[in-house]
Amino acid sequence: xxxxxxxxxxxxxxxxxxxxxxxxxxxxxxxxxxxxxxxxxxxxxxxxxxxxxxxxxxxxxxxxxxxxxxxxxxxxxxxxxxxxxxxxxxxxxxxxxxxxxxxxxxxxxxxxxxxxxxxxxxxxxxxxxxxxxxxxxxxxxxxxxxxxxxxxxxxxxxxxxxxxxxxxxxxxxxxxxxxxxxxxxxxxxxxxxxxxxxxxxxxxxxxxxxxxxxxxxxxxxxxxxxxxxxxxxxxxxxxxxxxxxxxxxxxxxxxxxxxxxxxxxxxxxxxxxxxxxxxxxxxxxxxxxxxxxxxxxxxx
Numbered sequence: 001x002x003x004x005x006x007x008x009x010x011x012x013x014x015x016x017x018x019x020x021x022x023x024x025x026x027x028x029x030x031x032x033x034x035x036x037x038x039x040x041x042x043x044x045x046x047x048x049x050x051x052x053x054x055x056x057x058x059x060x061x062x063x064x065x066x067x068x069x070x071x072x073x074x075x076x077x078x079x080x081x082x083x084x085x086x087x088x089x090x091x092x093x094x095x096x097x098x099x100x101x102x103x104x105x106x107x108x109x110x111x112x113x114x115x116x117x118x119x120x121x122x123x124x125x126x127x128x129x130x131x132x133x134x135x136x137x138x139x140x141x142x143x144x145x146x147x148x149x150x151x152x153x154x155x156x157x158x159x160x161x162x163x164x165x166x167x168x169x170x171x172x173x174x175x176x177x178x179x180x181x182x183x184x185x186x187x188x189x190x191x192x193x194x195x196x197x198x199x200x201x202x203x204x205x206x207x208x209x210x211x212x213x214x215x216x217x218x219x220x221x222x223x224x225x226x227x228x229x230x231x232x233x234x235x236x237x238x239x240x241x242x243x244x245x246x247x248x249x250x251x252x253x254x255x256x257x258x259x260x261x262x263x264x265x266x267x268x269x270x271x272x273x274x275x276x277x278x279x280x281x282x283x284x285x286x287x288x289x290x291x292x293x294x295x296x297x298x299x300x
Contacts, residue, residue, distance in 0.1 A: 002125055004106045006132035008140050009099055017100040018074045018093050020143050024051055028269060029232050030138035032131050033057070033187055035267075035275055040065060047071045050082060054201070056187035057085075061201040102139070104132055138270065158229035161268040165227060165234045168266075168273060173221050175214050177207055185272040192278050217242035222262070234266045240280070244289050251291045258288035 010017050020026065022045065028035045033056040043049040049068045054061055065083035070076075079089040087108035094101040106128060145157065164183060171179035181203065190200035190209075200206045214220065220242035228235045241259040244251075264278030286292035 001107055001109050004125060004128045004132060005103060006129065006136050007101060007103045008136035009096065009101050010140050010143055011099050012143065013098060014074050014093050014095040014100040017102060017143065021091070021093075021102065021139060022077075026142070028053075028267070028274070030135055030142045030269075032135045032138065032270070035187060035189055035269075045071075047077075052083075054187070054189065055084075056202070061187060061189075102136065104136060106132065158231070158234075160271070161232065161234050161266075162227045162229045164268060164271065164273065165236060165266050166224065169222050169224055169238070172210065177211060180210065181207060183273050185269060185274040188272075188274060188276070190276045190278070192276075194278075194280050194282050216244060216246040216248050218245055219243050225261075232268045234268065235264070236266070237261065237263050248289075251286070251289070254289045254291065256289045258285050260285055260288075 024037050024039065024044065027037050034053055036052070036054045038052055040050045040052050041048065047068055047070070049071075050065055051068075052063070052065045055064055056062075062084055064081060066079040066089070067082050068077050069080055070078045074093060076090065076092045078091075081087050085108065087106060089107075090103075090105040092103040092105070094103070168180065168183050171177075171183065184203040184206060186203050188200070188203045188206050190198075190206055192198065198209055200209055220240065223239045223241075224236060225239060226235075226237040238261075239259060240262045241257065243257045244254045246253055260280050262278065262280045264276060266273050267275040283292055
């Protein structure tokens, strides 16, 4: 069993730090390589609560689930994996005067004893150490930057997040895939009901999808109509237009032009695009391109 431990000191009372750090809705804001947290039980906090999430480990996206044990308010809790590679986590909160010391402990084992031990010492353990230290520092910064604003006000971070989404749109219009890569987190995830056959669970898969789309509609262009930011989320409404010059699934090139309204939400983490929910009207697109209603079958 390998044990990895990281500690961070936060200049605030333990009650405030515990309330902030135990809010699962904030975890993906500062946890590196982890996204998509959601409760899978009726409970959303405390003993017995289970959380599903995705973790980027050694170049692979894993679907995991953890159950909370030994939860004590302002003291800590323990997480036991119920789905995925065996491991446990422990959060310990200690009051240090008016400050708080937060310690995170990860314990795991690799399936192959000899090779696993060598791989662990050379790669896995140092990688986890860096990730834990960086994530706790992200937590500290996120906690210290929080502030209460009057209704309708916008934080500087929210304005920066909108600027990142705007840069993504500009790079997409220019087909500048190197610039797009710089804007994406390595574990970027895309959700889209309109294209259920397209699975995107990392940055490279999303870049492949965008490059393929550029061959189908090479003159595609998106124009932002609305951007609304709240916390680490940016909602958008854009107008997408272009001409179909390539094969689109089972539909041959039509050389016709379409205009679509597209809406979605980006999640930002560490100034990178980490997750996207997006949708549009497929029937409207197919109708404009001449593919719907489908042409009658040729008579035999």
